[in-house]
Amino acid sequence: MTGVMGPESSPRSDGRGELSASLEESLAPIRVASYPVGVLFSGGVDSSLLAWELRLRPSTVLLTMGRKGSADLTAGKAGAERIGLPWEGREVGETEVRAVALRFETELDGVPHLTRSVLVSLALAMEGATPSVLLCGQGADELFLGYAHYRGLGPLEAERRSREDLSRLHERDWPRTLEIARKVGKQLVAPYLSDRFESAALRIPINVRLPGDHPKRFFREWALERGVPPELVERPKKAVQYGSGVDPLVRRLRRRSA
Secondary structure: OOOOOOOOOOOOOOHHHHHHHHHHHHHHHHHHOOOOEEEEOOOOHHHHHHHHHOOOOOOEEEEEEEOOOOHHHHHHHHHHHHHOOOEEEEEOOHHHHHHHHHHOHHHHOOOOHHHHHHHHHHHHHHHOOOOOEEEOOOOHHHHHOOOHHHOOOOHHHHHHHHHHHHHHHHHHHHHHHHHHHHHOOOEEEOHHHOHHHHHHHHHOOHHHHOOOOOOOHHHHHHHHHOOOOHHHHOOOOOOHHHHOOOHHHHHHHHHHHO
């Protein structure tokens, strides 16, 4: 296996037991519920861990959105087959992106392009979902240093950037996402943003969470220990707006309206 150490060679961290217990706690209400649940699924490690944890739960479906031929649609279908859960794919194009941008103009107002592109992508994914309760992997990148700007940082700077990113998510981006979910009639759940899980993650020393040359290295090793298949653990990180192919459409529409 390349890039991520297997369970037999992975260095143990005192925080992993608490992290696993907090994930179990955050998923407990979903496990026992009888209603259908969807997982917004890119085939990457964040959503794959959630899908894996719910693989034995009845009425669970994996949902992937993207342009025709996009990386996420390809990986989402393959990942769902590997996990053994039903899958729904939604193809979108410029018409759907334009409609979402108009419908959620208030939620998209005043945010940087990157945030706008993420919110449009999430809106498209939620809008096309069949179940009314949806799980997403928001928070994993901030807690486990998945973004490119963490690469090469030392512990102090990485911790500062992580805290800043997490604050921005809680104070600006997540409330806007929840409002979009409400408007499309969906309940959006982010297990990685539960109080206990977030606290457990932040108690793991920052030097343990540093990515090195592999984004979210610690998170990937932990997901592997939880049983997630190696090919899903190792999938290179691709943010939703890029993996889905939505970002170029958002940019094109913005240029036309400028």
